[in-house]
Amino acid sequence: MVTTGLIVRLTAKAGKVDELAAFLRDALPLVQDEPDTSAWFAVAIGGASFAIIDAFPDEQGRQAALRAYVAADSAPCASPTRSP
8 A cells, every 4th residue: 555655846947958858767666675765766757857656555755765866966957946
């Protein structure tokens, strides 16, 4: 059963929209190997904006994904879009 999730908004850096789109497409096989990810979607919102939507069975799976996103925070093609 899914009990928690994440929505991570990303903004492609200047000139990196295609690179970010490819990165997200190529990430699917890696995500499919994550035992705690029940569902995962990469969405092109428009322009340079993208989002990753994940669902997890519990908080432990969610925290594992958050650690992975923090590790990828310095990706050369995107910046997380932070909200207040």
